[in-house]
Amino acid sequence: MIKTLAAQIKEFKKESILTPIFMVLEVVFETLIPLLMASIIDQGVEAGNMRHIYVVGIFMVGAALCGLFCGIMGGKYGARASTGFARNIRQAMFENIQTFSFSNLDKFSTAGLVTRLTTDVTNIQMAYQMILRICFRAPISMICAMSMAYFINARLATVYLVALILLAFVLFFLIKRAMKYFQMAFPKYDELNASVQENVSAIRVVKAYVREDHETSKLKKASQGIYDIFLKAEKNVVLNMPVMQFTIYTCILLISWMGARMIVQNTLTTGELMSLMTYCMNILMSLMMVAMIFVMMSMSIASAERISEVLNEKSDLSNPQNPVYDVPDGGIEFRHVDFSYYKDKEKAVLRDINLKIRPGETVGILGGTGSSKTSLVNLISRLYDVTSGAVLVGGHDVREYDMDTLRSQVAVVLQKNVLFSGTILENLRWGDADASEEECRRVCRLACADEFIEKMPEGYNTYIEQGGTNVSGGQKQRLCIARALLKKPKVLILDDSTSAVDTATDAKIRKAFAKEIPDTTKLIIAQRVSSVQHADHIIVMEDGRVDGYGTHEELLQNNEIYREVFESQTSGGGDFDEKAGDD
């Protein structure tokens, strides 16, 4: 884990080394000051030697300025190193997420990834800054101050040592208890983030089902849980300060009492006593900082683990050694394909699929919900890899192709498709960044999207909101089809992409396809028999198997499921799932 994260320091190594160096130098100068102070009081004030006061005073100002300079430089480099480190982590995570295959993505929730990229990285950034600045500073400051105290007066310094040990014990005990609660808080945080993310992204559904109160009370419970835990943790943490102050003042009292007697006995000077008191503060404050570092570190370990998980996740799809860069044609073949989302044959969602689709054919795929239609077509553009068997496109196994080449030639309009914020033209050009406006208009005509776009006030420059909230379901689907067409693919897969489009437009789109892109192999998943009735072949899926394969007429003759669905839809216009007998 540490190795994974440390690899992201990259160009900020210099800053990461300079920060602790400057911090240590700052401590050295800080430690000198009380010593010089003692000298001013003893040899200057008490002896009435003004010259000494001036000379040492100048040194003292010099030391303070040097300390200040080092402190500022340490802060500057520390900030640069930690923010740079965070930036690198974030970029590396984001880049790695881009390489994720669908099955990698299945492992992480969206909310989880967002939290990892934001809160967790911020935690690490703060922890890193603390480590660079305080991790070295505090212990060294403690050691320096302690040695100085011993140098001035060993007997009095022993008081500090005893106080230090006692305080360390108490702090350790308090922090340990607080840490227990902090660690309990992290999973709760995740829960809260997930609930907020889910609710906000699905706020329209929440409203449609009038679930606002339910969702609000769910969130209240989650926040209350975090509140309770943090309260308990903080109750322990706040005790630190009074305990600390009690110790400091007890030390000062003891030292004053013992020191006064020593001064009377002439074994200690006033100046020395004063600097001892300053060191007392230094020593105990440093201990406090060390304690805080422990809290911070324990809080960031969970974050570090979650970040490394994302950084170390390797995409389970990769380009082959000598990839094929050309898809010869749009022929598709499935050879004894088994597929499971969990690499487990028992849970296979596709079993022994054998299919042969010629280039340029139009093939309809019908089947009830969960009959694995989407799973079947996702294998063609290699969104997932088969568990066994092989899928061939253009005569080559899909695993032999360069992935970008394959995906540009096999265009999929996903079932859960999204538009991005930007103008319509910008959205279309996801398909082909260099497409001319004329080309964009052409594909929109093919997808029957031109009519409604031209009616919009700004036409092709109309702004689409994030997620495409300002266009209707059917309009969104047509834009998604147009976007896929712009790729000029050899295979076009429409996964339930005209479900929200009216029947007449649906038929118009199909006609346009047949006329304008005759060489493209078209796979159309649909719920309506009318959408696929005229296809060259129709595949009927049932429970992860191919139940029927043939033309409309053939299937009407020899496939019971198809016949029942066709009859129920033509008589009642029912859905695929409402098979005859259900009504």
Ligand SMILES: Nc1ncnc2c1ncn2[C@@H]1O[C@H](COP(=O)(O)OP(=O)(O)OP(=O)(O)O)[C@@H](O)[C@H]1O
């Ligand atoms: N990402 C996934 N991880 C695990 N299981 C999945 C995943 N996607 C789908 N499944 C499972 O695979 C099976 C087939 O799902 P699939 O999405 O292929 O069905 P479908 O025929 O496309 O259904 P629909 O008509 O509702 O779109 C279902 O049982 C589903 O639970």
Ligand SMILES: [Mg+2]
């Ligand atoms: Mg589906």
